[in-house]
Amino acid sequence: xxxxxxxxARVAEKEILKGFNLEVKPGEVHxxxxxxxxxxxxxxxxxxxxxxxxxxxxxxxxxxxNLLELAPEDRAREGIFLAFQYPVEIPGVSITNxxxxxxxxxxxxxxxxxxxxxxxLQMMKEKKALVEIDTNLxxxxxxxxxxxxxxxxxxxxxxxxxxxxxxxxDETDSGLDIDALRIVATGVTQLKRPDNACIxxxxxxxxxxxxxxxxxxVLFEGKIVKSGTKELALELEEKGYDWIxxxxxxx
Amino acid sequence: xxQQTKNMLETLTGIDLKEKxxxxxxxxxxxxxxxxxxxxxxxxxxxxxxxxxGFPSKKHEEYRYIAMDKFLRKDYNHPLSASSPTIExxxxxxxxxxxxxxxxxxxxxxxxxxxxxxxxxxxxxxGSLAEAIRNKNVTALTHIGTLSNPDADPFLALNxxxxxxxxxxxxxxxxxxEKPIQIIQLTTSDEPIFxxxxxxxxxxxxxxxxLIGLTPETQEKQDIFINTVTEVHCGKNAIVHLVQAxxxxxxxxxxHTEAHVHTNGNFSHYAIHLNGRLVxxxxxxxxxxxxxxxxxxxxxxxxxxQIFDSHTLVDHRMPHCESNELYxxxxxxxxxAIFNGKVYVRQDAQKTNAYxxxxxxxxxxxxxxxxxxxxxxxxxxxxxSHGSSTGVLDPEQMFYLRSRGITTPKARAxxxxxxxxxxxxxxxxxxxxNTLTELLLEKYSA
Numbered sequence: 001x002x003x004x005x006x007x008x009a010r011v012a013e014k015e016i017l018k019g020f021n022l023e024v025k026p027g028e029v030h031x032x033x034x035x036x037x038x039x040x041x042x043x044x045x046x047x048x049x050x051x052x053x054x055x056x057x058x059x060x061x062x063x064x065x066n067l068l069e070l071a072p073e074d075r076a077r078e079g080i081f082l083a084f085q086y087p088v089e090i091p092g093v094s095i096t097n098x099x100x101x102x103x104x105x106x107x108x109x110x111x112x113x114x115x116x117x118x119x120x121l122q123m124m125k126e127k128k129a130l131v132e133i134d135t136n137l138x139x140x141x142x143x144x145x146x147x148x149x150x151x152x153x154x155x156x157x158x159x160x161x162x163x164x165x166x167x168x169x170d171e172t173d174s175g176l177d178i179d180a181l182r183i184v185a186t187g188v189t190q191l192k193r194p195d196n197a198c199i200x201x202x203x204x205x206x207x208x209x210x211x212x213x214x215x216x217x218v219l220f221e222g223k224i225v226k227s228g229t230k231e232l233a234l235e236l237e238e239k240g241y242d243w244i245x246x247x248x249x250x251x
Numbered sequence: 252x253x254q255q256t257k258n259m260l261e262t263l264t265g266i267d268l269k270e271k272x273x274x275x276x277x278x279x280x281x282x283x284x285x286x287x288x289x290x291x292x293x294x295x296x297x298x299x300x301x302x303x304x305g306f307p308s309k310k311h312e313e314y315r316y317i318a319m320d321k322f323l324r325k326d327y328n329h330p331l332s333a334s335s336p337t338i339e340x341x342x343x344x345x346x347x348x349x350x351x352x353x354x355x356x357x358x359x360x361x362x363x364x365x366x367x368x369x370x371x372x373x374x375x376x377x378g379s380l381a382e383a384i385r386n387k388n389v390t391a392l393t394h395i396g397t398l399s400n401p402d403a404d405p406f407l408a409l410n411x412x413x414x415x416x417x418x419x420x421x422x423x424x425x426x427x428x429e430k431p432i433q434i435i436q437l438t439t440s441d442e443p444i445f446x447x448x449x450x451x452x453x454x455x456x457x458x459x460x461x462l463i464g465l466t467p468e469t470q471e472k473q474d475i476f477i478n479t480v481t482e483v484h485c486g487k488n489a490i491v492h493l494v495q496a497x498x499x500x501x502x503x504x505x506x507h508t509e510a511h512v513h514t515n516g517n518f519s520h521y522a523i524h525l526n527g528r529l530v531x532x533x534x535x536x537x538x539x540x541x542x543x544x545x546x547x548x549x550x551x552x553x554x555x556x557q558i559f560d561s562h563t564l565v566d567h568r569m570p571h572c573e574s575n576e577l578y579x580x581x582x583x584x585x586x587x588a589i590f591n592g593k594v595y596v597r598q599d600a601q602k603t604n605a606y607x608x609x610x611x612x613x614x615x616x617x618x619x620x621x622x623x624x625x626x627x628x629x630x631x632x633x634x635x636s637h638g639s640s641t642g643v644l645d646p647e648q649m650f651y652l653r654s655r656g657i658t659t660p661k662a663r664a665x666x667x668x669x670x671x672x673x674x675x676x677x678x679x680x681x682x683x684x685n686t687l688t689e690l691l692l693e694k695y696s697a
Contacts, residue, residue, distance in 0.1 A: 072650065072654050082654055087651070092673060098652070105658060162656070
């Protein structure tokens with residue numbers, strides 16, 4: 001589904017990703033962990049197509065297409081979804097209007113007619129239940145005045161509505177209390193299917209108690225230095241990132 | 252050499268038009284005087300005031316950002332009587348309520364066949380201004396021209412010298428008109444015209460009314476200059492909402508509005524400028540007694556070559572009044588927006604609350620905004636604030652929308668719609684709000 005080969009990327013003249021490789025197949029959940037400044041958020045930004053990140057080398061192929069040639073909106077329409085670490089507030093644009101527009105733009109790209117209002121409302125209702133969002137929230141402007149937890153739940157709600165092939169969760173656990181974490185993680189788990197995949201970017205292991213990954217990768221200084229199964233995450237939790245540092249230094 | 256001559260001709264245009272209009276004035280006195288000596292002397296004074304001032308050049312402090320010559324064609328015809336309207340039916344789309352009263356002007360002259368006026372309602376008059384003067388309507392004659400001083404502004408002077416018709420609305424004490432009254436300004440001509448409607452609104456104590464003025468696009472493509480003066484008397488405890496919307500690509504308009512608000516009166520004004528070559532909004536509000544409120548909302552969206560200019564003045568003369576002003580605009584192409592907002596708080600106006608804010612979004616490198624808030628405070632126990640900002644669409648918001656599959660033009664439209672929404676949601680008619688929102692969406696995606 002996704003193949004990243006020898007990816008180098010920089011922001012403001014500073015090279016952050018230095019030879020990043022990753023293969024994701026349908027049905028898989030990959031966790032990418034790493035200390036602060038290792039390049040986790042850069043990876044998310046590059047995948048979503050943020051313009052201030054420049055790819056200097058390497059390739060990203062998604063479902064047979066060169067992702068780097070696609071505009072951010074076309075990446076979304078091809079089936080990529082980024083759950084933002086810091087979702088922006090958009091006063092005056094209601095969540096309902098925003099989601100209906102997004103959904104119909106994606107449908108148009110896929111040659112489908114606009115969604116029937118009734119079907120849309122029904123879908124809203126179902127997906128809201130999934131992340132325990134109440135109607136008051138969806139009548140409000142996008143993220144405006146939302147608490148940290150509400151913003152993250154809103155991200156997963158959008159993910160549920162847009163039903164992407166590949167979801168990238170960028171530190172979705174940051175700033176969440178344990179209840180919000182459980183809600184968010186349950187939502188993500190319920191959306192898991194054999195034909196979609198998920199990349200969970202996180203600093204801490206605790207989210208992975210709820211979203212069980214098939215693979216755990218350790219990102220350090222712009223590349224993956226260690227890959228393993230969910231036990232690797234537990235090991236990191238226990239020992240911290242220092243032993244990785246030492247291991248890398250000894251190479 | 253040819254270029255030089257052309258430039259000279261252009262700078263002379265304003266002078267030529269001035270002389271032409273003044274000549275018209277002398278010749279057509281009978282058409283203008285409406286057989287009333289009081290109006291005659293009013294016209295006469297104003298004509299002298301205009302003769303003295305002439306059209307403003309860029310040296311005129313209040314018109315320094317507009318090359319007015321460009322809009323003053325010397326071959327403008329100045330119709331002095333109603334032409335038979337070629338428009339037989341109003342387009343439904345511009346009506347906010349097809350059953351509500353509507354006062355339609357064609358080239359500045361009241362058009363009874365297109366209008367719906369109140370009939371036989373005690374204390375409620377709405378219709379032709381010329382007719383009211385001809386019928387010696389006491390309210391019209393005692394109020395016309397009492398609020399505005401022709402020496403204060405050349406366009407005001409010119410209209411006061413030469414108006415031949417317009418609209419007169421009178422609500423006697425405690426009359427409440429539930430549905431909005433529409434004032435529709437239509438134009439039809441096969442030659443360039445300069446028209447000067449006059450609107451007089453007298454809302455007596457405790458009366459309430461919502462007026463929706465609209466200058467919509469018409470079929471004919473001619474140069475049209477509309478120089479309107481609106482005077483509003485807002486009595487004690489009266490509530491007046493006044494919308495002035497311009498959406499006509501071939502129109503150059505100067506609209507001078509003068510409102511006086513009395514004890515506990517509440518006056519709200521909405522200036523919506525969507526299309527026009529030039530739209531200049533001169534809005535003067537006097538809070539003449541205590542405990543008055545004024546609300547001023549504006550939304551302007553000039554694109555290629557369009558100039559939308561608002562000069563507003565709120566004059567706090569007495570204590571315990573409140574004024575609240577929010578003007579927002581989006582400037583695209585090589586459009587120009589000008590905002591000049593004056594607030595005077597006079598010595599007697601203690602306990603005044605006055606707020607003013609002007610916000611602009613520039614969508615292109617060639618777009619221009621000139622914004623100038625001006626607060627002059629002579630009282631010491633007041634709460635006043637003002638602010639202005641000019642920026643671009645938030646790139647973070649744009650990216651967020653695009654990352655959900657929304658294309659750049661749609662994302663822009665969503666954000667601009669939300670931005671304008673803050674003003675449009677204040678409008679006193681839902682239908683108007685929807686109509687304007689649709690017109691704006693067209694403009695965003697252009």
